[in-house]
Amino acid sequence: MRKLLAPLLAALTVAGVAPAASAEDVKANAQAGEKKAAMCIGCHSIPGYQASFPEVHKVPMLAGQNAKYMQAALAAYKSGDRRHPTMKAIAASLSDQDMADLAAYYESLPKEKAAVDAKPAHEPSAEVAALLTKGGCVSCHGANFSKPTDPSFPKLAGQHPDYLFVALKAYQTQHNPQVGRANPVMGGMTAQFNHAQLKEMAKYIGSLPGELQVVPQSRFR
Known part of the structure; x- marks a missing residue:
């Protein structure tokens, strides 16, 4: 295969059409x-801003989120692994370089980072604790839900609970061209719970102090 591809790649380079760099090379x-x-900024930099699709909920806070996760999320919207008309339209216009740059920018915000304890500020109820244990949430998102075990996983602590609930439900949604998220791990995890249970988990995680923030920015800059 390499012998077959080598002449083609050489020809493209000579013609002035270099092979596209992979996301890892950016x-x-x-x-x-x-x-x-x-x-x-029209959505994510307005405190309290709410989206109306697929239901009314606050848009997620991006400032302070892991860049690797945000970059992967944008790529998933572009590919269709995450289905959301607005985000797909935006992501479709972005190159791998654009996604990496935007993710790095939002990870760098805010300038003054919030200090978060290694343990949750308050413990969940026994019922919610059992749900979180069943879902294995801490194994990826960290004991305080603000220090994921890998930068490709999102920080969740302090994120808007209504957004977390909508996001969790999206992993359960299949065969809908407008809504849903294709992720085998999260799909398997959320399949164990009903909507009332997902909402309780989202409420607790969103109630914790976290590093995520909304950083207001002027539209005129």
């Missing part, structure tokens, strides 16, 4: 990301 630039964020 070097993120937070300063460049700041200049590209105009399409994001």
